[in-house]
Amino acid sequence: MTSKLSQSAAARAGQSVSARWEGGDIERSLSVTHARLSRRQQRQKLGVGALLLVAVSVIGYLGVSRRLAGSPAQRDVIELGVRSDSDPVTRFADGSTGTLITPGNLVVRIATPTRIETLLESGSAEFEVTPNPERAFVVEAGPVLVHVVGTHFLVERRAERARVSVTRGKVRVTSGTSQALLEAGESRWFPAEADEAPDLVASTQAAPGPASSDDPVGDSTTNGAGNPDVAVVNTAPSTSAPSASRANAFSARERFVELAHQGDYPGAYKVLSQSPNAVGANAEELMLAADSARLSSHPTEALVYLRRVTQDFPNDARAALSAFTQGRILLSQLGRPAEAARAFQLARRLSPSGALAEDALARQAEALFRAGSADAAEQLFAEYEQRYPQGKHRATLSKLATEKR
Amino acid sequence: MNPPTAERPLLRLVQGTLAGPALAPDPGDFDAVFRHYAPYVARVGLRLLGAESELDDLVQEVFMEAHRGLGGLREPGALRGWLTRICVRRATRRLRQRRLRVFLSLEAVSDAELPLDASASPELAAEVAALYRRLSRMASKERVVWVLKHVEGESLDEIAFLCDCSKSTVQRRLRSAEAHFESEAAP
Structure with a gap:
């Protein structure tokens, strides 16, 4: 592809590539951003406290x-x-x-x-x-x-x-x-x-x-x-082993949390792989561990942490997001649409009217289409059209339905 | 060079916002700023990254960085350009990290996963995917400049502002990017 050809392809890309970011996507991302900002503020306060x-x-x-x-x-x-x-x-x-x-x-x-x-x-x-x-x-x-x-x-x-x-x-x-x-x-x-x-x-x-x-x-x-x-x-x-090494094992948790908060996900995951018990049994740290694994190209390992959130903390506000993320990983990264459909279903059950509800319903239908369960997918598509007549996923689902019929 | 054409849905990144200053949210209202500009930042980020998988994180990073300075922003009209500048910087960093991971074989080169309009033909999808595959082999800064110029249709002055570099640096990076395409096409 020469430079001129690339430029014409770029012009067509400019016309057609578009992030479908609306409604649920924005609200979901906004809530995650708030959570990350809150963690950053806590860290800053802790830093000042630690200095004192x-x-x-x-x-x-x-x-x-x-x-x-x-x-x-x-x-x-x-x-x-x-x-x-x-x-x-x-x-x-x-x-x-x-x-x-x-x-x-x-x-x-x-x-x-x-x-x-x-x-x-x-x-x-x-x-x-x-x-x-x-x-x-x-x-x-x-x-x-x-x-x-x-x-x-x-x-x-x-x-x-x-x-x-x-x-x-x-x-x-x-x-x-x-x-x-x-x-x-x-x-x-x-x-x-x-x-x-x-x-x-x-x-x-x-x-x-x-x-x-x-x-x-x-x-x-x-x-x-x-x-x-x-x-x-x-x-x-x-x-x-010497007591120093035992003490090191206990500081792994702090190292993992600190690295993850700094955005050094590969570093945080390395700590986790060396000290599996470094993750505290709470939804906050499990989500952090899942982020570390997911963003350091370990999607399968991320699933383990995410499942612990939905299994052990189903009433936590992050449980639905955890289930949804499981679905995204299974569908987009691991190519396991049937399991992805179950994860999206769980996300819907955990938060039936939350910010993720529309996306989870659409993604569940998409996963079922891709898994070959056309009948179930069609039912969900119909439900989607009924609930969200102007929904942003209508075109995609319609295209999938046409392909699979 | 392929100048922006009338039918291209270009958004002026720095000046002349689509929404216009009258509709721009109060910079002090973070949620309103996020809701107003997140789709736009996502669109620019997607075209720069060429992949949807990192988009969530990029958008969140952009607004987290913006959160610190929003209170001090006096002109709501400058918000869009400022956010775009943050987005370009963050996306460049992500592209550099991605290239490093691929170089170290920690991550496989994946096919472009760009969402296209429903009306896009399979041929167009293949052409855009091929373009982004070639871009993935280009140095991050050259790639960003090239995408801003040819996909977003920005002027050299605007690109220089967004990339925080001189106009001559932008031109040099563009020439280097074009040389990259030519060398790939050479037998």
């Missing part, structure tokens, strides 16, 4: 350093032993507390609006954690990492073992490839001794990845925002 906290932490650290100047070996430790003169209670800005109930050391490693990380070096400490799905609360005690969403529990450190006792809510404990659920009133040592091993629940297996749609951690009854009184406790094997 860092400044306060630096000032506090300098003050502690001066107090500990006489004992250089303990400069990095905030000692909170009950026998010390200082207050045994560590209070965090969000109202959470950690209280040493026997002599020991509790070190605050990180305290930001999005992450609080403490190290129980020795002794026993009781934690009262304010529920906040936006903030990770991590307690390290030897081989045990406790990831808290919001609950009340106690961690007792003994050399390379730790006991977790739950006083309120539930705690999920992962040890190697097994998991155990501790409920209020229960207490157990981790890692379990050989004769205690049968106590661990063997029904759940290795940590699930993004391809596991029946992700036990993703169960809405575990650590999701919908059930704030649940904590996740991960224990490394007794011959575990």
Whole structure:
């Protein structure tokens, strides 16, 4: 194609290529834009908060350093032993507390609006954690990492073992490839001794990845925002990797969220593929994970996250959008029109009169046409014409109907 | 060069808006601005990207960037050109990223998926798809300039404004794009 020919083709393209953006498309995109703007504003607020906290932490650290100047070996430790003169209670800005109930050391490693990380070096400490799905609360005690969403529990450190006792809510404990659920009133040592091993629940297996749609951690009854009184406790094997690597695993969630918010979807997806549990079990993060997969050319993996939204959070405002996006991926990218039709049907059921209703109905009809279900497609086309006599998809559906007849 | 013809449904991107200043929404009303201009931004974005799959995200990005500066915009008449400029910049970035992904074999080169008017013949659809396949092998900045000139029918001055570069740079990119077409046609 020479330059002149290309120019004439371009002129014809100028006449005929047109984005059919009307009504539902605009409203749907506007609502998504608002959601993205809202997330950006939250991040900016968190950033300012984090800066303030860092400044306060630096000032506090300098003050502690001066107090500990006489004992250089303990400069990095905030000692909170009950026998010390200082207050045994560590209070965090969000109202959470950690209280040493026997002599020991509790070190605050990180305290930001999005992450609080403490190290129980020795002794026993009781934690009262304010529920906040936006903030990770991590307690390290030897081989045990406790990831808290919001609950009340106690961690007792003994050399390379730790006991977790739950006083309120539930705690999920992962040890190697097994998991155990501790409920209020229960207490157990981790890692379990050989004769205690049968106590661990063997029904759940290795940590699930993004391809596991029946992700036990993703169960809405575990650590999701919908059930704030649940904590996740991960224990490394007794011959575990260094504690730094375990801490890295817990920071994967923050890395994934940050990268996705920055628009670095390939980077965010890479984090997800390396740390499948980085996605929190809430609709917000699942949609973010789906975006990361979809926009980094992993449509099949995006479907897994989107299905978790519709399965686990059907009442969430994003459920219909999730179903609709599933349909688009199945129809346009994966060439599975029959499944796409079911996804669009689900989108309609989840939001019968929402901004997506017209598009979902048209797309369902289109998917059925492409799947060879002409009769069902014709019925939906008729329904579309009746509901939306001036609908923007009429021409496309009419053309499809003519082709398939 | 193929000058804009009377029958081409060209929209002047910078000046002389179709809606006219009287119908332009208040820049302070983000939702109204979005509803008014989103179809237009989508149309320009679609022609630049040559694919519908990234269109949603592009439109959202354009308005997210615009959201920051809308309050400070004094002339509603300048809104359209300003949005188009953002759209061109964002689309150029996406095209560059797409070329990089294809170069690194992270993404297959896909056929153009442009929605055409219902009246478009299969021959026209094939011709437009072939054009965009050739454009996909062109450098992003040259491609954008060429599309603005020949698909959108913009003047060199307007393209220079939209691409934030000089008129001579626009001409150089156009020559380079045309050389690309000629080299592809050469035996």
